[in-house]
Amino acid sequence: MLDERKASILRAVVEEYIKTAQPVGSGHVVDAPGVSVSSATVRNEMAALETEGFLAQPHTSAGRIPTEKGYRYFVDALAQPSLDRGSAQQVRAFFDRAHGEIEQMLADTTRLLTGLTDYAAVVVGPPNDAGKVRSVQLVSLTPRVALLVAVLANGVVEKRTVELAEDTDEAVLLRAVNALSPAAIGEPFAVLSLVAPSHDPAVEAVLGRVRSVVGQGGADEGDHVFVNGASRISASFEAVETVRSVLTILEQQLVVVSLLRDVVDRGLNVAIGSETGMQPLADCALVVAPYTVDGERVGTVGVLGPTRMNYPQALAAVAVVGQRLGHRLSEG
Template sequence: MGTKGETLSARKAAVLRAVVEGYISTTQPVGSSHVSEIADLGVSTATVRNEMLALEQAGYLSQPHTSAGRIPTEKGYRHFVDTLTDVSGTLGRTERQQVRAFFDTTHSELEQMLADTSALLADLTAYAALVVAPQHSTATIRSVSLVDLSERLVMALVVYENGSVDKRTIEVDRPADSVEMARASTQLTDLLAGSPASALRDRELAHALTPLATRVLDSLADLSDAEEQLYVGGAASVAGLFDATETVRSVLGILEKQLVVVSLVRDILDRGLTVAIGSETGVAPLAECSLIVAPYEVAGQPVGSIGVLGPTRMNYPQALAAVAVVSQNLGHRLSAP
């Protein structure tokens, strides 16, 4: 889930885990007596206190006030996340059934399904949820069909293997009969099926096409340039996740910048991470946030990504489990014929 840090003794790791879990659940600094109660280490409170002091000196914990309680630092959260093992059990049976039922019953077009998926993930985690649509330029074309709208208007439907559909209304020079329309549809499908959307701008392909098919291909050329679409669910919940109004405003401002968020998600995945904590995002307004991301696959190939954005004190095991289950189910749904 990230780069492994230095190795902690089993006792220090248990103390750190107890502080992280205590702070996640209470949002209050965690004291040595609380750690002694939940960590079951078989040592005195004084020994636990010494271990917490050592963890603070090593940069894993900080003491926000002069009280005995401590909270995790980014380094502490990173160690906690990197030493998580199986998180699948942290998503309840009811939530898993909710995910399965959603994908079993949704029959929306891709865009609506992805928007609904972001709402589902936000509901499961109580954090802001992100779904990045399949990248257009690499989406594989399944078919092209033409529909006669009026004498001079034709609608072209480009259907992709990932389930998305592009619609383009095209003005033609003269009316086309049903035979001409069918021939153009067949030519375009034969030419483009199995090719990425970038083939729509390949003029070398057009030399043997009918005039109608050529006109349609010319009109579709810019489809491969479309930016990746971002769907954000649960943005309204952000207000309740942070104490400072300024932080809420900053986070909401970032969520409105589609290009920034899509680039951030891609960058995190490119760095081999599934979790970016605080400054690891590289985006200053998200310094108090963590972002969990995962790709979803169609036919074994990553086509898009999903994630959740919340405070650094987020419930990492539950959020990781929710992202994993939703990404797997979304991929299976899109892979279905």
């Protein structure tokens, strides 16, 4: 723990460096809230903070910059951050008009987060087996092709094309839906592959095809990952190799999912530098928040930026967007 004066000086250095990306000298700190001491005393305290590992001096004659340890102390000491009124209104308006299929909503949510924070945004959607079936329908496309549509409690809409062996009218499809619904509603989507046989031969012909297409799975099984604002990374780092490494990670869906899941599972909402567990992200910070649907954690939202990110803004944006997204999906 730091005493109050050292903590105030460290906070002033972090806040100034976040704004300017330039090493911070004592002159920028002496008038900061909670400091109220001479420049000489500030210099002595900054030297002590450097010795203790909270600050670093990139050049002998330069000011100080925060270390990973300094950022961590700053983040842990933050009060509960909140969005400014304009940003809060923007989030509220977005979710008031957010309707339609979940994939589009999640993609739009990443754009919202990027706009609020100016960092790369990531949203991991609910896995296909996370939601229970709310409703199921069979829609006739042609006499021999029907579309199976299941709306899940987590907002996912599952669709499967069902090719039929013979011409089938809508009355038969309706009887098939009546057979599917009691077994499926309130259960995972995969249970449709196990629905009991029907004594009606025409209906059983449809159910057999439904079991088959659901059992085969969809082309997009697995976690759905949406990324926006990757180009913002380029403006955050001077080293081309750093930019290239970070962009490569953002392009790898499995890596992104594992990264966010690991951070959340460790009970963190901010991972700074080495805390991400990935060497290419040594100069990055990740702010994450899980979101829940009907009380069950089903996905994660987050932003990725430089370690000198605006943590209060990022934490507030990710927390509010994650909460509102969960509420919107729970409403269906």
